[in-house]
Amino acid sequence: xxxxxxxxxxxxxxxxxxxxxxxxxxxxxxxxxxxxxxxxxxxxxxxxxxxxxxxxxxxxxxxxxxxxxxxxxxxxxx
Amino acid sequence: xxxxxxxxxxxxxxxxxxxxxxxxxxxxxxxxxxxxxxxxxxxxxxxxxxxxxxxxxxxxxxxxxxxxxxxxxxxxxxxxxxxxxxxxxxxxxxxxxxxxxxxxxxxxxxxxxxxxxxxxxxxxxxxxxxxxxxxxxxxxxxxxxxxxxxxxxxxxxxxxxxxxxxxxxxxxxxxxxxxxxxxxxxxxxxxxxxxxxxxxxxxxxxxxxxxxxxxxxxxxxxxxxxxxxxxxxxxxxxxxxxxxxxxxxxxxxxxxxxxxxxxxxxxxxxxxxxxxxxxxxxxxxxxxxxxxxxxxxxxxxxxxxxxxxxxxxxxxxxxxxxxxxxxxxxxxxxxxxxxxxxxxxxxxxxxxxxxxxxxxxxxxxxxxxxxxxxxxxxxxxxxxxxxxxxxxxxxxxxxxxxxxxxxxxxxxxxxxxxxxxxxxxxxxxxxxxxxxxxxxxxxxxxxxxxxxxxxxxxxxxxxxxxxxxxxxxxxxxxxxxxxxxxxxxx
Numbered sequence: 001x002x003x004x005x006x007x008x009x010x011x012x013x014x015x016x017x018x019x020x021x022x023x024x025x026x027x028x029x030x031x032x033x034x035x036x037x038x039x040x041x042x043x044x045x046x047x048x049x050x051x052x053x054x055x056x057x058x059x060x061x062x063x064x065x066x067x068x069x070x071x072x073x074x075x076x077x078x
Numbered sequence: 079x080x081x082x083x084x085x086x087x088x089x090x091x092x093x094x095x096x097x098x099x100x101x102x103x104x105x106x107x108x109x110x111x112x113x114x115x116x117x118x119x120x121x122x123x124x125x126x127x128x129x130x131x132x133x134x135x136x137x138x139x140x141x142x143x144x145x146x147x148x149x150x151x152x153x154x155x156x157x158x159x160x161x162x163x164x165x166x167x168x169x170x171x172x173x174x175x176x177x178x179x180x181x182x183x184x185x186x187x188x189x190x191x192x193x194x195x196x197x198x199x200x201x202x203x204x205x206x207x208x209x210x211x212x213x214x215x216x217x218x219x220x221x222x223x224x225x226x227x228x229x230x231x232x233x234x235x236x237x238x239x240x241x242x243x244x245x246x247x248x249x250x251x252x253x254x255x256x257x258x259x260x261x262x263x264x265x266x267x268x269x270x271x272x273x274x275x276x277x278x279x280x281x282x283x284x285x286x287x288x289x290x291x292x293x294x295x296x297x298x299x300x301x302x303x304x305x306x307x308x309x310x311x312x313x314x315x316x317x318x319x320x321x322x323x324x325x326x327x328x329x330x331x332x333x334x335x336x337x338x339x340x341x342x343x344x345x346x347x348x349x350x351x352x353x354x355x356x357x358x359x360x361x362x363x364x365x366x367x368x369x370x371x372x373x374x375x376x377x378x379x380x381x382x383x384x385x386x387x388x389x390x391x392x393x394x395x396x397x398x399x400x401x402x403x404x405x406x407x408x409x410x411x412x413x414x415x416x417x418x419x420x421x422x423x424x425x426x427x428x429x430x431x432x433x434x435x436x437x438x439x440x441x442x443x444x445x446x447x448x449x450x451x452x453x454x455x456x457x458x459x460x461x462x463x464x465x466x467x468x469x470x471x472x473x474x475x476x477x478x479x480x481x482x483x484x485x486x487x488x489x490x491x492x493x494x495x496x497x498x499x500x501x502x503x504x505x506x507x508x509x510x511x512x513x514x515x516x517x518x519x520x521x522x523x524x525x526x527x528x529x530x531x532x533x534x535x536x537x538x539x540x541x542x543x544x545x546x547x548x549x550x551x552x553x554x555x556x557x558x559x560x561x562x563x564x565x566x567x568x
Binding site for chain 2: 055
């Protein structure tokens with residue numbers, strides 16, 4: 001269930017269809033995931049999963065898989 | 079600053095680089111000292127002189143040591159240089175080459191002819207009194223018809239000197255490329271640091287990445303510069319909590335920063351014992367025109383401050399047809415158009431080869447297109463804009479040009495906005511036009527969907543003259559935006 005939610009958050013923040021959101025999708029590797037989208041993504045993840053990410057989390061969030069890993073730290077399985 | 083440092087500074091920033099010691103640049107793949115830089119620049123300057131004597135060269139200004147060497151070599155050999163955004167699509171690059179008469183392109187250290195030899199368009203120096211184009215910079219990103227601003231060596235040197243007179247840049251400083259070097263603000267950071275023999279990190283990593291902050295710590299970066307967008311990122315990253323002992327000051331330019339964010343960073347700066355400079359400029363003025371003295375920023379977060387050393391402002395009543403001594407406004411709070419005077423005002427725009435081929439009398443005055451007034455304290459405050467352009471994420475969007483571009487989709491559209499968001503309005507009821515407009519903005523202007531809004535209206539607000547009432551249009555669009563956001567929030 002959460003997997004779906006994570007996909008939806010990424011798809012909306014990056015302005016991409018959900019099927020394009022795969023684990024190995026990486027920050028700065030496609031034009032849709034630029035710094036603007038990254039900021040929107042971070043804000044959206046914080047809202048959706050009700051967490052407050054710290055600086056290290058934000059600068060480490062370099063791929064979808066990494067985002068999943070970081071959210072795990074906050075006991076969010078997705 | 080000591081006397082000897084002052085003397086060394088009086089030399090142009092692109093000459094005799096080996097008068098400085100130590101590292102000049104760190105890049106993602108190594109570093110270069112001032113002595114090595116001098117060698118490379120002098121060799122490349124000779125190559126340039128041989129290969130394209132007095133012709134226009136083009137440089138895709140990437141964030142790399144090679145690109146910096148090319149830039150300095152062009153200035154030194156007096157080769158006029160068209161500076162290009164490396165992300166500009168090749169077709170647009172080639173169109174610009176043809177329009178402006180580019181003869182060679184600089185790629186890595188290669189000098190590649192792009193016009194047929196013998197080259198046709200050459201600089202024609204005729205008089206000592208005239209100034210000649212040294213660098214052609216683009217005013218806008220990808221919003222179509224970028225204007226090419228012609229800057230002379232005198233412009234670059236004057237602005238560099240002014241900036242060094244108000245920013246606390248020292249020879250032991252280290253800056254980092256948060257801004258692209260083809261952008262006038264980014265270029266001014268490069269020029270000022272070269273002028274005092276300071277170091278600079280040429281990084282390709284974005285501010286939101288771990289690598290960027292590793293480089294900041296490793297090279298003890300002493301200042302961070304950014305457009306409003308960078309300060310939104312710094313807020314999200316909670317800059318105040320980072321361990322950054324080498325930072326001494328922050329600078330912001332490239333569009334209006336929300337006064338709330340100005341206050342936030344003024345407070346952060348005070349807590350950390352940093353200085354925070356809010357600045358104002360345009361490519362037409364080389365880069366910088368005004369700054370807020372750092373000790374005033376906490377009290378006045380919504381001003382652009384005062385003219386830089388060597389520059390001067392006038393505010394002119396825009397109701398009067400002519401700009402002359404009678405139209406000068408001196409009393410506080412009365413609005414007029416902001417004019418700037420100084421040696422950093424461009425030579426003009428280049429539309430065709432003859433514009434850069436001939437010399438120009440320095441014009442020294444610039445109508446900024448901004449509406450401003452003096453505060454009670456005699457500082458300048460921007461209250462609106464006469465010109466039809468906005469800056470989205472620091473990138474200039476020409477509204478009239480965008481209107482033409484989007485109207486080509488088949489139905490007339492109207493553009494307005496502020497520095498936070500672009501609005502495109504239309505009265506077409508046909509299904510799908512809004513989506514079509516959105517996809518063009520996304521694909522061609524690379525605007526994130528949250529940075530623009532396409533609004534479908536029943537009728538268009540007009541003035542008694544029949545022209546579009548853009549002030550009313552903006553109000554309507556903002557209202558519909560608010561309503562949409564509220565709905566989305568519920």
